[in-house]
């Protein structure tokens with residue numbers, strides 16, 4: 001997500017510092033940005049000059065303190081882990097200029113909780129981009145309990161400058177995107193688990209019947225089944241409502257290391273270089 005966020009900011013003229021603890025990840029991110037820009041040039045949506053301007057707008061750093069010291073806005077997109085994010089926000093709060101807005105791309109962690117570890121909770125906000133960032137139009141902007149209205153207005157204006165469509169929501173578990181998406185994915189898995197229909201049938205009904213570009217099981221594989229499980233747990237614990245309880249089949253698949261596209265198998269199997277959708281042998285009739 002970090003490379004996609006850096007890409008759209010740099011493409012729209014912002015000076016970006018891309019930060020990661022691993023130099024290898026930074027090099028991988030720059031290569032990915034380069035490849036995605038090439039695709040835009042090939043499609044005719046970007047010129048070669050705009051591509052090189054975009055790349056020239058990106059610097060890299062392996063330390064948070066160094067990377068944020070002159071920033072007006074930071075968009076944190078590190079691994080989805082509460083302890084890690086709280087630690088990063090403490091570091092950013094200590095090193096970023098006083099006026100700097102600290103945003104997070106978290107999919108499920110409370111903005112209010114993150115803001116509470118800083119000395120500037122009114123300047124902490126959710127800026128939730130969708131994957132793939134250069135393609136997806138939505139930015140879900142999440143106001144924490146203490147977020148200043150003016151900070152929300154600034155982030156809304158910046159999202160528009162990036163060519164995105166911002167939608168502002170309040171800070172409750174799953175915000176809006178995942179509060180609605182994850183129960184749908186869970187229900188698709190429960191339907192499979194109960195034998196109501198097979199993988200292909202469930203995805204076809206939702207693709208052709210509801211005009212979704214991708215069925216819920218394929219989408220779950222794309223997001224990562226571990227990520228889906230962790231967000232469902234956040235909803236389940238956060239609301240204390242059994243309707244969010246993750247399906248036992250999802251729990252079993254994650255325990256077995258079947259995490260979707262990134263592990264090579266979930267509801268479908270994935271082979272490098274092939275775009276064919278092949279149902280996993282575990283679900284073949």
Ligand SMILES: NC(=O)c1ccc[n+]([C@@H]2O[C@H](COP(=O)([O-])OP(=O)(O)OC[C@H]3O[C@@H](n4cnc5c(N)ncnc54)[C@H](O)[C@@H]3O)[C@@H](O)[C@H]2O)c1
Pocket residue numbers: 001002019020021022025064077078079080081084088105106107108128129130131223
């Ligand atoms: N993947 C998605 O579809 C998606 C969509 C929307 C939001 N998000 C959110 O975006 C964030 C990132 O997701 P991702 O899928 O890109 O995760 P990822 O685990 O693929 O990448 C996270 C990166 O953070 C780096 N990192 C770890 N600790 C760090 C630290 N202390 N300082 C700096 N960098 C550090 C890692 O090296 C890694 O390169 C998460 O909060 C996730 O919930 C993800």
